[in-house]
Amino acid sequence: MKYLYEEVAYLKGLAEGLEISAESKEGKIIHKIVDVLESFADAIVELDEEQADLAEYVESIDEDLSDVEDDIYEDDDEEDELSFIEMECPNCADLVEVDEELLYDDEVDVVCPNCQAIILSADDDDCMCIDCCDDLDEN
Numbered sequence: 001m002k003y004l005y006e007e008v009a010y011l012k013g014l015a016e017g018l019e020i021s022a023e024s025k026e027g028k029i030i031h032k033i034v035d036v037l038e039s040f041a042d043a044i045v046e047l048d049e050e051q052a053d054l055a056e057y058v059e060s061i062d063e064d065l066s067d068v069e070d071d072i073y074e075d076d077d078e079e080d081e082l083s084f085i086e087m088e089c090p091n092c093a094d095l096v097e098v099d100e101e102l103l104y105d106d107e108v109d110v111v112c113p114n115c116q117a118i119i120l121s122a123d124d125d126d127c128m129c130i131d132c133c134d135d136l137d138e139n
Contacts, residue, residue, distance in 0.1 A: 001041070001044060001045040001048050004040075004045065005038075005041055005045075007037075007041075008034060008038045008041055011034050015027075015031065083099070083100040083101075084097040084098065084099060084100065085097070085098050085100050085103060086098075087119050087120070089112040089114065089115060089119050090117065091112065091115050091117035092112060092114050092117065094112060096110075096112055096113065096114075096119060098110050098119070098120070102120075109121050
């Protein structure tokens, strides 16, 4: 913000170099404009410093909040991880990702989102998954 002060000082120097009298009508206006510009420069520099302080404070709060969130939600992240199995729909041959827990649920039919055909019936023990059949046979 130093350049603002330099620009105002340059304008003051121009007014003095042109020998504009502060007593004339035009001189009064020009000197007043330069004074107002200097006030604007002061206000802008002050706002810039306050903004920098606020940015630093917000960053500090953000770091503290991140620590608190890590402490509070640490266990939830581990529980929310889902394991998906790819299965092929016997009707449309579309590959469908199914939550692995649904494969072990005897009360849930797995339905293809594309054609609405039943991929895995709650009554059926057959599995059409591509990469999990060995795991399911062991259980």
